[in-house]
Amino acid sequence: MKIRARIAKGEAVRFISHLDLVGAVEKAVRRAKLPVALSEGFTPRLKISFASALALGATSEGEYADFELSEPLAAGEFSQRLNKELPPGIRILAAQPVADNSPALMAKVVAASYQVEGMVTNADEVSLASSWDKFLQQPEIIITKTTKRKTDQVDIRPLIIKAQFYPNDIYHWELLLATGQKGNLRPEQLLQAFFAFAHVQGEVSRIHRTNLFIERWGQLVSPLARLRLPDEVGEV
Known part of the structure; x- marks a missing residue:
């Protein structure tokens, strides 16, 4: 049996690494005495x-992990027991069984959505919004990786699926970017390219990942999506 869980990483743990996050979940699984299978060797x-x-430094409500179990367990009980043992800032938001032969999540995820906040010191809202539109209208956006x-x-x-800019008191972006084996773009890479294009002094102050997406039926859907529902389609 395999259970897929959606995991939140909050402010209290925003500066722990991915490996530390994995380690915290593993320790909680052991403390909760959950029947997660072990590898051989x-x-x-x-x-x-x-x-x-x-x-590192980002928060999220859209992390996902697959747990292979050695014996059946209801997804609700799995979440409840694990949440009791997880440290503050890490929480299981949802969980459901998936097929035992489901492909690895890392191979299936193709996009990620983000809410990003930033600061710009030498441009007004109108000029910055105009520059953003011109930036996205370019047929190519070349960066150095x-x-x-x-x-x-x-x-x-080609890695920018959707990108919206809201020039409020704190500049706010909502982004849907390619991620995974076929191409990967981080929010800070996109905004650094924009700041250079607009000739402004900018800084990314907060990154929050809202979800990950896989491709199904020609649509971007949540890794927990079972049916083709409008609210599960990849919108930001």
Whole structure:
């Protein structure tokens, strides 16, 4: 049996790494004495697989993990027992059984939605909104991506699925960006490219991931979606 859970990472734990988040969940599973299966080998590990890792400093209400169980357990009881043992700031929001042969979440997730706040010191709301529209109208948006092995010039325009800007007292963006094995764009990468395009001094102050999405029926849907419902389609 396999249970898929949606997990929140709140303000209290925003500065813990993805590995620390995984470790906290594993410890809670053991304390709750949940029947999560173990891998084989000299160092058995709990069979828990997470989806896309969240950047350090970000909060989320859309983290997902699959838990492979060694015996049947109702999803409601699973969530209740695990929530009692999780540290403040980490919580199971929803859970449901999925097919035992379901593909790994990391291989299926294709997009992520975010709410982002930022500050700009040398531009007014009107000019910034105009620059944002012009920025998105570009056929290509080239950024430099550097890894341990190489530096590449990457066109991120195809990775921007939806992007809305709200120039209020605190500048606010709602973003739907590609993530996963076929392409990955982080909110801070997009906004740094925008600040450079607009010739402004900007800073990202808060990133909150609202959900992850897989592709089903030609639509972006939640990894917990069972039916093709309008409120499960990838909107931000």
